[in-house]
Amino acid sequence: MxxxxxxxxxxxxxxxxxxxxxxxxxxxxxxxxxxxxxxxxxxxxxxxxxxxxxxxxxxxxxxxxxxxxxxxxxxxxxxxxxxxxxxxxxxxxxxxxxxGKLVLWSAKPGYVDDKGEVLKKGDFARLALANPKTAPYGAAGVEVLKKLGLAESLQAKIVQGENITQAWQFVSSGNAELGFVALSQVWENGKLTGGSAWIVPAADYASxxxxxxxxxxxxxxxxxxxxxxxxxxxxxxxxxxxxxxxx
Known part of the structure; x- marks a missing residue:
C-alpha cells in the first residue's frame, strides 16, 4: 500500500x-x-x-x-x-x-450595401475606425477612404477607437451607424453573424x-x-x- x-x-x-x-x-x-x-x-x-x-x-x-x-x-x-x-x-x-480582411459593417441589417456606396451618400452621423497610428485595421480604413476620395469630406464624422475592438463596440452599440472593422469580428463559419456589411476588396488597401x-x-x-x-x-x-x- x-x-x-x-x-x-x-x-x-x-x-x-x-x-x-x-x-x-x-x-x-x-x-x-x-x-x-x-x-x-x-x-x-x-x-x-x-x-x-x-x-x-x-x-x-x-x-x-x-x-x-x-x-x-x-x-x-x-x-x-x-x-x-x-x-x-x-x-x-x-x-x-x-x-486579415477589412469590412465596412453596420449592426443594422440592410444599412450597408455590398459595394460600400453608403459611404458616398454620407447620410450618417458617425463612422468608427481604430486609431490608424496604432492599429493596422484603422490604417487600412483610412487608406480606403483616401482611395475613394472621401477622407476629407468624412473626417468630421470619424470616431476613433483605441483598438479594433473598441471600434466594433461603437458600431454594435449604435453609437456609430457604421465602421471599418476586421471581418473576423462579424464573420463565423462562412457567414455574417449579424447586421450588414461590405467586404472591402483586398486591392483597396495594403495587405x-x-x-x-x-x-x-x-x-x-x-x-x-x-x-x-x-x-x-x-x-x-x-x-x-x-x-x-x-x-
Whole structure:
C-alpha cells in the first residue's frame, strides 16, 4: 500500500511539472479565434494560455518596456520584424499566421450595401475606425477612404477607437451607424453573424499580413514553443479560416 501511495504521489508531482504556461499578447482583431485555439491547445497539450488583447502599437511599446509576454500575435508584419531587429524577439521565429480582411459593417441589417456606396451618400452621423497610428485595421480604413476620395469630406464624422475592438463596440452599440472593422469580428463559419456589411476588396488597401513571433522572454519555454507550433497546425488553421482569414 505504501509503495502504491508513493507512486501516486510521484505521479501527482510529475504531471503538473510537465505542464507550462504561456503569456500571449494578441492583436484585438484576433481575440475570438485565439480563444478557441487556446482552448483546443490547452485540452490537447495540458499547457495553459494567458491571453491579453489590445492594439499592436500599444503592445509594441509594452514589449519594449519589459512587459512579461512570451509570444506576440500582431495585426501586421512590420511590428514583429521591428521587435526581432531590436532584439526583443527570437531571430527566425517570425511567421504569418493570418491575412486579415477589412469590412465596412453596420449592426443594422440592410444599412450597408455590398459595394460600400453608403459611404458616398454620407447620410450618417458617425463612422468608427481604430486609431490608424496604432492599429493596422484603422490604417487600412483610412487608406480606403483616401482611395475613394472621401477622407476629407468624412473626417468630421470619424470616431476613433483605441483598438479594433473598441471600434466594433461603437458600431454594435449604435453609437456609430457604421465602421471599418476586421471581418473576423462579424464573420463565423462562412457567414455574417449579424447586421450588414461590405467586404472591402483586398486591392483597396495594403495587405494585412499578421505575423507571430516568439519573444525573448519565451525563448526555451516549452509552452511558448508548443503554442506557436500549434498555431501553424491544421486544427488551428481551420479555426482561423472559419473567421474569414486567409493564411
Amino acid at each position: 505504501k509503495i502504491l501511495l508513493s507512486l501516486l504521489a510521484a505521479i501527482g508531482l510529475v504531471a503538473p511539472a510537465l505542464a507550462d504556461e504561456v503569456k500571449v499578447a494578441v492583436a484585438a482583431n484576433f481575440a475570438a479565434p485565439v480563444k478557441k485555439i487556446a482552448a483546443d491547445f490547452e485540452a490537447d497539450t495540458g499547457h495553459k494560455v494567458v491571453i491579453s488583447t489590445g492594439s499592436t502599437g500599444a503592445f509594441y511599446a509594452q514589449i519594449r518596456n519589459g512587459a512579461p509576454f512570451e509570444v506576440f500575435l500582431a495585426a501586421d508584419d512590420e511590428t514583429p520584424a521591428k521587435i526581432e531587429a531590436e532584439g526583443a524577439g527570437v531571430k527566425g521565429s517570425r511567421f504569418t499566421y493570418a491575412i 494585412i499580413r499578421q505575423d507571430a513571433i516568439l519573444l525573448a522572454r519565451g525563448e526555451g519555454k516549452p509552452a511558448a514553443d508548443a503554442f506557436l507550433k500549434y498555431l501553424r497546425a491544421d486544427k488551428a488553421r481551420a479555426v482561423i479560416k472559419s473567421y474569414g482569414y486567409e493564411y
